[in-house]
Amino acid sequence: MSDSRRQKRVSSLIKEELGRLLIELIQDSISGLITITRVEMSKDLKTAYVFISLFACREKEKILDLLERRKGFLRKSIASKTKLKYNPLLIFSLDETSDYEERIDKIIKNMRKNER
Numbered sequence: 001m002s003d004s005r006r007q008k009r010v011s012s013l014i015k016e017e018l019g020r021l022l023i024e025l026i027q028d029s030i031s032g033l034i035t036i037t038r039v040e041m042s043k044d045l046k047t048a049y050v051f052i053s054l055f056a057c058r059e060k061e062k063i064l065d066l067l068e069r070r071k072g073f074l075r076k077s078i079a080s081k082t083k084l085k086y087n088p089l090l091i092f093s094l095d096e097t098s099d100y101e102e103r104i105d106k107i108i109k110n111m112r113k114n115e116r
Contacts, residue, residue, distance in 0.1 A: 003041065010084065011039040014048050017078050018090075025073075026066065032057030037095040041088065048088040051095035060094060067092045 003011070019036050026034065033055040040049040052067075054060050067074075071090050079087040 007041040010045055011041045013082055015039040017081050021074055021077055046086050046088055048090050050090055050092050052092060053095045064092060
C-alpha cells in the first residue's frame, strides 16, 4: 500500500532534519559515515521508522545504542525546527540493502569470471 502525500512530505522533512542533526552532533564522535537511507511514517504520523546505513563502521550496535540514548534530544530538536502537529516517535534500524547489493554484485562478478 502506498504512502499518502502527507506521509511522504513528513518523512522527507524528518529525513532532512535528522540528517542535519546527525552531521552536527554525532558524526564527529564516530569513525565512519552514517547515512539516513529512508524514513517511513505510520499512517497517523506519530511514528517515524528511520533506516540508517553505516559505512566503514565496525561498531554498528554501538552506534545504534548511541542513537537510542540520544533519541529524546533528537525528537526535541526536530520538534523545535518543524511545525508538525505530532512529534513522532523515532525508531532506528539498520538498512541492510547496501550489504545485500554488494553480495549480489560479488556473485555476479564471480559468475562472469567462471564463464570465461
